[in-house]
Amino acid sequence: MSDDLELAALLGEAPTSPDPAFRYDVLVHTGERARRRQARRNAFRITSVFAMIGLIFPLAHTFGLGLTELQPLLLVAGLLAVAYVLALWTLEGPRAVLARSRAILRVTALTRT
Missing domain, CATH: 4.10.280 (MYOD Basic-Helix-Loop-Helix Domain, subunit B)
Known part of the structure; x- marks a missing residue:
């Protein structure tokens, strides 16, 4: 361009x-x-x-x-959906959950010394 x-x-x-x-x-x-x-x-x-x-x-x-037969399948589907969302949430980049937790760990490590 x-x-x-x-x-x-x-x-x-x-x-x-x-x-x-x-x-x-x-x-x-x-x-x-x-x-x-x-x-x-x-x-x-x-x-x-x-x-x-x-x-x-x-x-x-x-x-x-019925709902009683579907309940185990829905539970597994819900758990897989939550795992998928958490995986995306942790891998999304510099604003990710892991990036913030790493920063918190760095701050706590610096304050201990």
């Missing part, structure tokens, strides 16, 4: 002379587009997960399973 013509392909038309404001506008525009695309993906993922969860009970009722 170093050439104004290359940037113009993303936004529309190129300026007649090199323009830093044009480059900033292109970066803002592409950033907004990427955020919208990610928001759509997240919304689709959340909607599909909750739709699948909502389909469990009618399908189980269709096959003649």
Whole structure:
């Protein structure tokens, strides 16, 4: 993205002379587009997960399973979901739970000496 013509392909038309404001506008525009695309993906993922969860009970009722038969399966599914969320939570980056706990451990180690 170093050439104004290359940037113009993303936004529309190129300026007649090199323009830093044009480059900033292109970066803002592409950033907004990427955020919208990610928001759509997240919304689709959340909607599909909750739709699948909502389909469990009618399908189980269709096959003649009651809540007492489904309870162990739902417990295992819930535990797997919690483990998955905790794994994502701990691995998400510098703001992760482990990053904060490492910082706390460093502070307590420094205060002991």
